Amino acid sequence: MPDQENAAPVQEDDAPVEVTVEDSSQVQVPPSLIDQVIGQEHAVEVIRKAAIQRRHVMMIGSPGTGKSMLAKAMAELLPKEEMQDILVYPNSDDPNNPIVRTVPAGRGKQIVAAHKAEAKKKIQFRNTLLMLLLIGILGYAFIQGQWLMGILAAAFVFMALRYATPREESMIPKLIVSNDSTTTAPFIDATGSHAGALLGDVRHDPFQSGGLETPSHDRVEAGAIHRAHKGVLFIDEINTLTPHSQQNLLTALQEGEFPITGQSERSSGAMVRTEPVPCKFIMVAAGNLDAIQGMHPALRSRIRGYGYEVYMSETMPDTPENREKFIRFVAQEVRNDGKIPHFDRSAIEEVIREARRRSNRKGHLTLKLRDMGGLIRVAGDLARQEGAEMTTAEHVIAAKKTARSIEDQVSDEYIRRSREYELTVVEGTRVGRVNGLAVMGSDSGSVLPIMAEVTPAQGASGTVIATGMLKEIAQESIKNVSAILKKFTGKDIKNMDIHIQFIGTYGGVEGDSASISVATAVISAIENIPVRQDIAMTGSLSVRGDVLPVGGVTFKIEAAAKAGIRTVLIPRANLDDVLIEERYRSMVTIIPVDYIDDVLTIALVPDNREGFLNKLRRMATTPSGTFLDGTGIPTSPA
Secondary structure, three states, X not given: OOOHHHOEOOOOXXXXXXXXXXXXXXXXXXXXXXXXXXXXXXXXXXXXXHHHHOOEEEEEOOOOOOXXXXXXXXXXXXXXXXXXXXXXXXXXOOOOOOEEEEEEOOHHHXXXXXXXXXXXXXXXXXXXXXXXXXXXXXXXXXXXXXXXXHHHHXXXXXXXXXXXXXXXXXXXOEEEEOOOOOOOOOEEEOOOXXXXXXXXXXXXXXXXXXXXXOOHHHHEEOOHHHHOOOOEXXXXXXXXXXXXXXHHHHHHHHHOEEOOEOOOOOOHHHHOEOOOEEOOOEEEEEEOOOHHHHOOHHHHHHHHHOEEEEEOOOEEEOOHHHHHHHHHHHHHHHHHHOOOOXXXXXXXXXXXXXXXXXXXXXXXXEOOHHHHHHHHHHHHHHHHHHOOOOEOXXXXXXXXXXXXXXXXXXXXXXXXXXXHOOOOOOOOEEEOEEEEEEEEOOOEEEEEEEEEEEEEOOOOOOOEEEEOOEOHHHHHHHHHHHHHHHHHHOOOHHHEEEEEEEOOOOOOEOOOOOHHHHHHHHHHHXXXXXXXXXXXXXXXXXXXXXXXXXXXXXXXXXXXXXXXXXXXXXXXXXXXXXXXXXXXXXXXXXXXXXXXXXXXXXXXXXXXHHHHHHHHHHHHOOOOOOEEOOOOOEEOXX
């Protein structure tokens, strides 16, 4: 069984970074977007195929892994087609059913300009005739000496002709989609669009009569699906669209055209419905894993039946080839920003080390590149503030302290307050109290105190009561811990109620990484054995007592170090995942464990340690078919 002498050294990844350039200005950035995507080889291959065959694509993965960039790249890759402008004309037979026409790109503006010029000529000719008529009336009145009658007659004629003659400008078609300056297929980002912005709408007209109303066709507005005609329509977090919008989107995908009508039944536009408007677009949908549950089943079926589904990678292997790609990513971010200095060799090395750390996985680099891009820009801002010609490793290290996530800042504040109010105890021993560890967000950890108490059963049989807003997986992990309790205490727990409390879990607890903490706290309470408070622990448990790997060990260890905890127990399988920052390396000792009895040996402080260890050895070697009676003495089934 491990002890402090078996502690694993706390160290950074020793694999060399091997930066082959002096600074990022020497790196060649590919001109096309598709070649700038790194670490998503499968997704890139799918996008290339989908662009050639004009297939729909759904990309599922964590934010910041390149989904929108791939969608833009797809628009660049689409075969060059004859782009079109879309015009809406008035309908003399039914004003509420405007006519839709398509023309080659660039012709739309010419047609509208020609109609405006023709209308202007007619208006000028009509005004000239009206002016001559009024002059004639006033001249005749002057000759007859009837000034008052002449003025009244001129005013009557002017008003009559003003409202009786047709309005030439109302006959001018409206250009709702223009592609005159488009050299590639259009890319329309419709993320978060409401129904009107996505499907098109008809503007409200407060003046609906008396010759002051706006013509119906002039109030028609194209939606994102129409502006994406012959291009790419990108919708991220597609599950946030209403079922009604998703159903209409499915119709547009199937038909390749969709009429524009008012999206509010209270608007005057609700009576207006155009002829079908072309919308033959390529659908690129994106979202997190939960987006699948929120999608309209028929919409997802349409994408799967006529396209591809892609899961975005979150990490890539830490190989020399991939490190070269990451160096290129640094150069791309610097050049795209345009306001920060290039990164020297030391800064690039520090960025790659941080990419290893944020991957939360041994031998890998993170592909959550939006977050890494934020770090690069903050480091560049610091260098520019100092007037430095190059961004150095010192700037990157300072940026990591400045560009911390909200969760990391909240975690630090919680640790400070919990120490102030003695919610987090890091010295001495306590019965039934264990310092667990948890992850907040995706890049910060926190200390999670767990307390346990045992009381006589109040009902027919004992129960395990866990509080702290535990979610489904966490609740199931508590049930698994019950099997461990029966084996390692040797007591009949049906005669006792076991109370487990997670302290300060206002956002709830998800996952099973607190399993060894719960088991240790409950065994301490049952056996009345104190637990060392200078130790924190994380790890899942199997029902046979194996300590299983968990996520976020790096951030959990750093949180323990910030709280003043000196020793951290982690699953042995996670040992290579530990990539903590330099400032924490001397603050904590990491001990890998394989079984729950390893955890109990280190964490519990019994009065008779030798007898306790003998009991653990006996319990650990008890065959699974052996039962324990209420005295704790192993017995075989009759």
